[in-house]
Amino acid sequence: MTLPGPVPTPVVFDVNVLVAAIKAGEHPYRSWPSPPPTSRNPHADCLGVINDAAEFALWLSPHILSNLARVLSEVLGLDGKHIDEYIQVLTDLAAASGGGLTDPPQTVGDCPDWEDNRILDLAAEVAAWVIVSADNDLLQMSPWRGRPIVEPGQFASLVDASRRARRRSR
DSSP states (O other), rough: OOOOOOOOEEEEEEEHHHHHHHHSSSSSGGOOOOOOOOOOOHHHHHHHHTTTTTEEEEEOOHHHHHHHHHHHHTTTOOOOHHHHHHHHHHHHHHHTTEEEEOOOOOOOOSSSSSSHHHHHHHHHHTTTTTEEOOOHHHHTOSSSSTTEEHHHHHHHHHHHHHHHHHHHHH
8 A cells, every 4th residue: 555645735925926036037937946055036946945846835826827927017028928938837837736726716805905815815725834925915914814924035944944954864
C-alpha cells in the first residue's frame, strides 16, 4: 500500500504580488528563483516557492486574473500576447502546485475595499492557510478569520528559513 504524499497547503496571492513578480524585467517567470536563498525580488521568490510545488498550492480566481490583466496593460503597458502568456503560466503553475482556478461566491464584506474582499472570498473558499499581499488594507486585517496575511518578503523569508532548517536537520 502506497501512502499519499503531503498535501500542499492552500495559499492565495494578491494581485499586487503577481504584478510585482514580473515588473522587474522581461519574461522573468521563465526562471523564477526558489528560496533558499531569497533574491532581491520577494514577489518572484513567492512564485518560486509555488513553482517548487512542495509546500504550497496556489489558488487563483477569474477575478484575480482579470484584474491582473488590467493592471499589466494599463499600468505596466504590457501587450495582450505577453499578458495572456503570463496568465497561462500562472494557471499552469497553480494547477501543478496542487491548487488551481476557482470562482468563489462573493460573500465577504469585511474590508472597505471591494477588490480586497474578492481576495478574501477566494481565501475563504479554498481554506487558504495564508494570504500574501503588499496591500495595507489587507495587512492591517491580519489575522483574518485565523489566517495570517503577510507581505511577500515575510512569506519568502519564512519559507527560506524553514527549508534551511530542514536541510540542517537531515
